[in-house]
Amino acid sequence: MDAAKGLEAPGETLEAQVKAFFDSAPPLQNSDEITQKLNQFIQRNSSPSSARRVVCVTSGGTTAPLEQRCVRYVDNFSSGHRGATSTEYFLKAGYAVIFLYRRRSFQPFCRSLPDDPLLECFKPTNESNIQVCEAYSEAVKRAIVDHHTAVAGGLLLKLPFSTIFEYLQMLQMIAMSMRCIGPRAMFYLAAAVSDYYVPWKDMVEHKIQSGSHLLDVKLVQVPKMLSVLRQDWAPLxxxxxxxxxxxxxxxxxxxxxxxxxxxxxxxxxxxxxxxxxxxxxxxxxxxxxxxxxxxxxxxxxxxxxxxxxxxxxxxxxxxxxx
Amino acid sequence: MDAAKGLEAPGETLEAQVKAFFDSAPPLQNSDEITQKLNQFIQRNSSPSSARRVVCVTSGGTTAPLEQRCVRYVDNFSSGHRGATSTEYFLKAGYAVIFLYRRRSFQPFCRSLPDDPLLECFKPTNESNIQVCEAYSEAVKRAIVDHHTAVAGGLLLKLPFSTIFEYLQMLQMIAMSMRCIGPRAMFYLAAAVSDYYVPWKDMVEHKIQSGSHLLDVKLVQVPKMLSVLRQDWAPLxxxxxxxxxxxxxxxxxxxxxxxxxxxxxxxxxxxxxxxxxxxxxxxxxxxxxxxxxxxxxxxxxxxxxxxxxxxxxxxxxxxxxx
The missing domain is CATH 3.40.50.10300 (CoaB-like)
Known part of the structure; x- marks a missing residue:
């Protein structure tokens, strides 16, 4: 509860707010694995023979959970179209791209496909064989080939998030891993980030009961992490x-x-x-x-x-x- | 604003709450087309030679928008796994299924596939050809064949929703169209329906500005539509x-x-x-x-x-x- 109280004090410094946010966040799953992937990716794209510019593209909306065992949350609308499309053009421009995206949002090379490409772009030819529908044949092929080429070629690293906690924890990790490339790093922050959240420690553990006629949800402002990213995490x-x-x-x-x-x-x-x-x-x-x-x-x-x-x-x- | 004031009056009858909810809801897109699809589906599955039981399976979570031009909303967690899986077993048991599902939630016959089946289950064989990865070959084939068989055979009708408004409007339409089959109709309400919502007329039109330190969201209870469904919409x-x-x-x-x-x-x-x-x-x-x-x-x-x-x-x- 202290973290939340701290956050509500209006005179508090940004530094203290940021500390409170991260202290209150649940630990990130697989953080060692993510760090390893990031380091390999940066290293591969920094060798003197093939030093590339590297951009971190963030995409999709973040969620702010209202309960610890999350049933309800406040979501920010964003299909991820901007981030997915931009990733394609960054790759075309010769960048290596770290794509930090909301789970189930649009993926690079797939935006011309229907919502559910597997069920809508393929059809059975008989009881046990399938084929791509004519109308989507080229789009499906391009999506799979171009996506695979970028990932297998070590030019596209995809990292998914759902909550505002995961998003900011991973953004920090990415910034740290990109420090060594100085001004060659770009952050292209297209994700729709929650402005408000409920500090983890303030949340009820169980599902909020629906007995009362009115639900009053009080959220506090997410610290302005853009400042922190710019000044502390990735100053160059x-x-x-x-x-x-x-x-x-x-x-x-x-x-x-x-x-x-x-x-x-x-x-x-x-x-x-x-x-x-x-x-x-x-x-x-x-x-x-x-x-x-x-x-x-x-x-x-x-x-x-x-x-x-x-x-x-x-x-x-x-x-x-x- | 009256609709909302009405809803907040604690002594109000359910009937008045329901009226206020629907009066306040934005009009459903394509409602004529949906009605037509429903009527055809019920008719096809009611012919004396092949009268089937019909179940409406609802699946996934509903959202409650916080702004009219929706950027933020409160979402209820639900992957739609229960609804999608149950639909498969209802079809197996001889039912015709109306699958009322949250956009991008799990689909019948697809639950053993990864999150993004197109990108994860297929690979390029060269610059311009693709094939299914060995490990997913059988699952992908079954998904497409079984899904297509159910839809093309007129046994599975899929209707997507996002908001609590769309969900309840469509549930009512489905109930009306199923009235003619009396007790042969089943409702299997697996969707995670929002308990609270902001009446449409109370919502700000534009994005809520993030100036203040605290966001206080006041939601009112969604009328208990289960009672209405059971007593008025689908009494048999x-x-x-x-x-x-x-x-x-x-x-x-x-x-x-x-x-x-x-x-x-x-x-x-x-x-x-x-x-x-x-x-x-x-x-x-x-x-x-x-x-x-x-x-x-x-x-x-x-x-x-x-x-x-x-x-x-x-x-x-x-x-x-x-």
Whole structure:
């Protein structure tokens, strides 16, 4: 209970809030295995003969459990479309990608497939044989081949999360493992991260009983980890965050505010209804509107977006070397 | 705002609460198409030459949106494993099944496959060809063949939902369409339904801003639709509900309470940690413990469970005809 009380004290430092958050979090499963995978991945992509830029793409929404033995939780909507698509273009641009994604959200190379590709893209030819339906034949083949090529080639490392606790624990581990590559590291934080959570120690152990007519859920703010990432975890990395709003009137102001407050290198501003066609890249120097080019077959807004960010990252690396 | 005020009045009748819930709900998409599918399905399975029993299996958790243009929502945990598995055994027992399921939850015939079967069960053989990995070959084939056989044979109708609004609107439509088959209808309500929701008209339109340190979410109780289903929507159907608890000490009492309160024909009591091995079927006459038979290959607890319920349903139909 102390952790929560601590978090509620308004005058508390960010450092203390962060400590309270991690102290209150349940231990991450398989953390040794994850660390090992990360170290191998970074090492493979840092050999002098093939030193690549490495980007950590976060994708999908995080959940904030309301009960320790989790039946109910508050979820943040995000299909993971942005993160999955961006991963494809980062790979195309020559990056190695650590894809930190919400379980069951969109996967790279699979976004043109239906929700349930196994049942919707295949059909039986007889009692015991199956084949791909004609309409999906090319898409299914490309998904499997391109995905496999990236993973087997050591260019794509996929790490799944569900809760806000898992997400931030893994983000920290990734940042630590990427420290050794300095400015070659990029963070592309497209995940929809919970703003509020219930500290683990405050949660009831068992399912909340539904006796009363009104349920009053009190959540406290998740500490502003963007600051911590930028300043402590990955001070040399190139950091991009996202701002999603449903109200376009406040969007650019909020994006500018985030840029300044968290010292990001760029903030990608997007509005819920138009986010697949247009985003605005906000930096301290400018606001660049990026739109998808509908005349092209690869007409995703992520195509020009990743090109722009990759250029900015290249300049950043150059400047860091001076 | 009136709908919500109405709901908060403690002395209000169930009828008024239900009216307020549906009045406040956003209109269901494609409701005409769903009605048409339902009517065709019931008709096909009611012809005198092939009159089948029809069960509506509900599966997965419902969400309660916190914002109208939904970014945040409260979700109820449920993988949909129980509903998907039970559907397979209902089909085996000769039922036609209406599978009302949460989008992206487990699908019938697919539960032995990994989370992302397309990417995990297939591999490229070269640049442009793919094949099923040996280890999953049989499971993938069975999933596609058995699933397709049930759907194409008109024995399995799948209807997806996400929110508590969609779920209850569709459950009502299903109940209405099944009325004409009287006691041959069964409801097997395995979905984890939200106990609390925010009335649509009370919700903010835009994303809740994260300025303040504490988020206080006030939800009101979802009206007890089990009573409404049993008494008004489907008075002749055989109705089974579920009780899931994490605390085994209160489980059987809660199940007995639900049986009496909602006038179910049976309540299946299950505890979170042991729910895949054992359940207790609670009726007014008895409590039957059902366990999976580990010596069999089809060793799901749903195998004996559906057998037992199918027998009870047969008796119920017989008794109704007297």
């Amino acid at each position: 990395a190139f950091c991009i965050s996202f701002k999603l709003e449903t109200d376009s009137n406040i969007l650019l102001n909020k994006a500018g505010g985030a840029l300044e407050k968290y010292k990001m290198h760029a903030v990608v501003a997007n509005e819920l209804n138009t986010r697949k066609e247009q985003v605005v890249v906000v930096t301290s120097a400018e606001k660049v509107t990026v739109q998808c080019d509908k005349s092209r077959s690869d007409n995703d807004v992520e195509n020009p977006l990743i090109k722009l960010l990759s250029e900015k990252h290249a300049t950043y690396i150059e400047d860091s070397g001076r | 159907a055989f109705c089974i509900s579920f009780k899931l608890e994490t605390d085994s000490n209160i489980l059987l009492n809660k199940a007995g309470g639900a049986l009496e309160k909602y006038k179910m024909h049976a309540v299946v009591a299950n505890e979170l940690n042991t729910r895949k091995e054992q359940v207790v079927v609670v009726t007014s006459a008895e409590k039957v413990t059902v366990q999976c038979d580990k010596s069999r290959s089809d060793n799901d607890v749903e195998n004996p469970l559906i057998k037992l319920l199918s027998e009870k349903h047969a008796t119920y139909i017989e008794d109704s005809g007297r």
